[in-house]
Amino acid sequence: MPQKIPSGGEKLVQCLEREGVQYVFGLSGGAAMPMFDALVDSKIKLILTRHEQGATHMADGYARSTGRPGVVLVTSGPGATNTVTGLLTAQMDSAPIIVICGQTNAVNLGKDAFQEADVTGITYPVVKHSYLIKNGADIPRVVREAFHIATTGRPGPVLIDVPKDIGQGPCPAPFTDSLDLPGYTVPGRGDEEQISRAARFLRESRRPVLYVGHGAVISDAGKAITALAEKLRAPVVNTLLGKGAVDETHPLHLGMLGMHGTAYANKAVADCDLIMSIGARWDDRITGRVSDFCTRAVKIHVDIDAAEFGKIIKPDVAIHGDARLVIEDLVPQVEIADTKEWLAQIARWRKQYPLHYPKQGGLRAQHVLDRLNELTRGESILTTDVGQHQMWAAQFCLARSNRHWITSGGAGTMGFGFPSAIGAQFGNPKKKVWAIVGDGGFQMTCSELATAAIHKLDVKCLIINNNYLGMIRQWQEMFYDNRLSGADLEGNPDFVKLAQAYGVKGLRIRRPADVDRILAEAHAHDGPCVVVAEVVKEDNVFPMIPAGASIAEMLIEKPKHRLEKPTGST
Amino acid sequence: MSAAALHPAEAPSRAPLHTISLFVNNKPGVLVRVALVFSRRGFNIESLVVSAGAEGRFSRMTIVCSGASTELSQIILQLAKLVDVVHAIDHTGDSSYETEIALVKLFAPLDERTQILQVAEHFKAKVVDYGSDSLILQVHGPSDKLDAFVDLLRPFKLSELVRSGKLLMARGSRVT
Numbered sequence: 016m017p018q019k020i021p022s023g024g025e026k027l028v029q030c031l032e033r034e035g036v037q038y039v040f041g042l043s044g045g046a047a048m049p050m051f052d053a054l055v056d057s058k059i060k061l062i063l064t065r066h067e068q069g070a071t072h073m074a075d076g077y078a079r080s081t082g083r084p085g086v087v088l089v090t091s092g093p094g095a096t097n098t099v100t101g102l103l104t105a106q107m108d109s110a111p112i113i114v115i116c117g118q119t120n121a122v123n124l125g126k127d128a129f130q131e132a133d134v135t136g137i138t139y140p141v142v143k144h145s146y147l148i149k150n151g152a153d154i155p156r157v158v159r160e161a162f163h164i165a166t167t168g169r170p171g172p173v174l175i176d177v178p179k180d181i182g183q184g185p186c187p188a189p190f191t192d193s194l195d196l197p198g199y200t201v202p203g204r205g206d207e208e209q210i211s212r213a214a215r216f217l218r219e220s221r222r223p224v225l226y227v228g229h230g231a232v233i234s235d236a237g238k239a240i241t242a243l244a245e246k247l248r249a250p251v252v253n254t255l256l257g258k259g260a261v262d263e264t265h266p267l268h269l270g271m272l273g274m275h276g277t278a279y280a281n282k283a284v285a286d287c288d289l290i291m292s293i294g295a296r297w298d299d300r301i302t303g304r305v306s307d308f309c310t311r312a313v314k315i316h317v318d319i320d321a322a323e324f325g326k327i328i329k330p331d332v333a334i335h336g337d338a339r340l341v342i343e344d345l346v347p348q349v350e351i352a353d354t355k356e357w358l359a360q361i362a363r364w365r366k367q368y369p370l371h372y373p374k375q376g377g378l379r380a381q382h383v384l385d386r387l388n389e390l391t392r393g394e395s396i397l398t399t400d401v402g403q404h405q406m407w408a409a410q411f412c413l414a415r416s417n418r419h420w421i422t423s424g425g426a427g428t429m430g431f432g433f434p435s436a437i438g439a440q441f442g443n444p445k446k447k448v449w450a451i452v453g454d455g456g457f458q459m460t461c462s463e464l465a466t467a468a469i470h471k472l473d474v475k476c477l478i479i480n481n482n483y484l485g486m487i488r489q490w491q492e493m494f495y496d497n498r499l500s501g502a503d504l505e506g507n508p509d510f511v512k513l514a515q516a517y518g519v520k521g522l523r524i525r526r527p528a529d530v531d532r533i534l535a536e537a538h539a540h541d542g543p544c545v546v547v548a549e550v551v552k553e554d555n556v557f558p559m560i561p562a563g564a565s566i567a568e569m570l571i572e573k574p575k576h577r578l579e580k581p582t583g584s585t
Numbered sequence: 586m587s588a589a590a591l592h593p594a595e596a597p598s599r600a601p602l603h604t605i606s607l608f609v610n611n612k613p614g615v616l617v618r619v620a621l622v623f624s625r626r627g628f629n630i631e632s633l634v635v636s637a638g639a640e641g642r643f644s645r646m647t648i649v650c651s652g653a654s655t656e657l658s659q660i661i662l663q664l665a666k667l668v669d670v671v672h673a674i675d676h677t678g679d680s681s682y683e684t685e686i687a688l689v690k691l692f693a694p695l696d697e698r699t700q701i702l703q704v705a706e707h708f709k710a711k712v713v714d715y716g717s718d719s720l721i722l723q724v725h726g727p728s729d730k731l732d733a734f735v736d737l738l739r740p741f742k743l744s745e746l747v748r749s750g751k752l753l754m755a756r757g758s759r760v761t
Contacts, residue, residue: 135614139621144668147613164668197643198610198671322662 024049044090046117071101076435107425143171230294430459
């Protein structure tokens with residue numbers, strides 16, 4: 016019997032199987048039907064989401080927690096445009112996701128057909144690369160290239176737009192492993208000369224700081240960086256996305272730097288004589304006013320993306336390559352350095368300016384997160400949404416290992432926290448996963464409670480509920496004479512009842528005395544659980560470096576005087 | 586492309602010009618991806634020439650753009666980062682061979698033609714269309730020579746100007 020020729024949709028799904036895809040997160044629709052149909056007979060599990068944005072964040076959470084690409088399947092037009100926020104989120108944070116969109120029949124492209132959108136056109140600025148398939152025979156090569164591009168070098172999202180007739184029509188093309196990418200090379204080891212130059216600077220430094228970013232997480236450079244830090248006796252700071260690359264409980268670790276970083280991390284950065292970025296990009300949350308940033312320090316920059324060199328900060332040494340390989344080559348070239356005075360100074364700062372929060376006056380988000388840290392001890396995967404709760408979580412929930420901290424940094428996408436936790440849970444069935452969200456961001460994607468409920472996922476969602484867009488309220492209080500505008504979330508639902516409406520267990524924390532008991536109850540519960548912490552309404556995140564200010568202008572606590580409006584954006 | 590090319594006298598003080606050559610995949614969408622790198626950082630593309638390379642699967646782009654010199658190296662790196670760009674090279678101020686072709690249409694009564702043709706002869710321009718009311722002149726050479734030629738013709742009834750944009754090739758073993 017002759018073998019049946021697969022349809023384009025079947026071929027595409029077979030290609031996904033070949034790539035080792037376990038889950039496809041998506042929402043169906045007309046133009047994507049050939050691919051959804053093919054999933055019926057596939058061992059790949061379709062996770063039907065309630066909104067395409069949720070699907071993209073699930074794929075993102077899956078990808079960041081496992082290191083394997085997350086796959087999204089949606090339909091044309093509005094289905095595809097709903098993925099744009101997720102693409103931006105993945106692009107800004109270098110997360111490998113593949114978004115496959117249905118599209119109108121190829122002959123109707125550009126003719127305003129039903130549910131047609133120029134999706135490749137709309138998404139150019141937010142993807143690493145994209146494909147519009149015009150010929151079914153290209154499917155195997157395009158899928159292979161898409162996975163290669165998404166996962167290698169600096170990872171990022173790749174979009175594949177598949178017209179319905181291509182998905183429906185026969186696709187006799189064979190599988191392929193060959194790539195047609197003459198313009199794409201994957202950097203590996205760094206240049207030897209630059210590495211030895213870096214080693215020379217490190218040997219001479221008496222006040223070094225290792226500044227660790229997401230690139231270190233992605234390349235799994237943590238072990239090498241820890242060895243480097245221990246050999247140099249150099250303190251380590253990490254960015255919001257770099258959390259977990261190096262164990263934050265390590266004695267040399269100063270926690271997060273930047274706008275809401277620890278005071279001692281920022282003081283160390285402001286006072287260092289050498290700062291070495293390992294897979295971090297001198298983001299404006301980190302540098303504050305660039306002209307004042309580490310003006311007297313030697314700057315070494317290790318990055319897999321050459322376009323990051325000199326984009327914000329002109330480095331004295333630029334090493335183009337994979338963070339892990341570069342640091343592994345560097346470690347034998349450095350010597351044990353005398354940083355005793357420097358570490359003593361940092362220890363004084365650590366003692367003088369610890370992270371703290373008031374123990375009285377109602378339930379505090381910081382208290383809840385501090386206790387969650389105690390409960391999870393770095394063993395659970397934590398995801399966050401965006402806002403005050405995110406910064407408090409970054410301060411109080413210490414990441415001990417790679418891929419256990421997932422947050423939307425570059426894009427700052429509200430609505431990311433809960434679906435990314437769902438994706439992380441699918442990728443890590445043996446781990447506990449906690450989403451830490453605010454009441455604002457949670458409501459942007461809370462319909463995914465249904466997704467968590469159907470799959471009885473062991474995912475916990477901690478809602479830090481202050482009935483405000485808290486970070487907005489904080490800025491308006493501090494910089495806009497407390498003229499609140501668009502900050503009050505009056506009309507919030509009862510989140511416990513909302514969870515219950517989806518068949519999800521709902522718990523509430525009202526008093527500090529209940530925190531441990533209720534967190535433990537949620538943690539032990541087998542299945543999805545929403546915990547609503549009804550925290551004090553008006554609380555502020557400190558330390559804080561106002562946007563566009565220099566690190567030296569860091570506010571350790573709420574200032575008594577009125578502040579000028581920040582010059583930096585957002 | 587701006588109207589400034591036609592009326593340089595009205596153009597605001599210009600950002601410096603840079604010349605970039607790109608070797609790219611000959612695929613749909615490549616031009617958009619390239620153009621977005623410029624527009625996102627506020628660079629204006631002053632001229633753009635795209636054509637097939639020696640192998641049909643690749644194209645050549647020669648781009649003249651204006652924008653802050655300090656940003657140019659970022660533009661080059663961002664271009665090189667595109668999956669479809671095989672290489673991106675900044676040729677600003679190097680000794681590459683450069684040329685450009687311009688076509689100029691003038692509505693010239695017979696009594697003005699002698700003067701026009703004198704200018705044309707000086708610039709080695711060819712008359713490629715000789716009508717009863719109008720002339721089309723074709724001139725080629727470095728872009729600044731073309732600028733000078735066009736400026737000299739402005740006092741006459743210059744009605745249309747079409748320029749090819751700069752073409753460039755690196756000399757010897759250097760790569761374009």
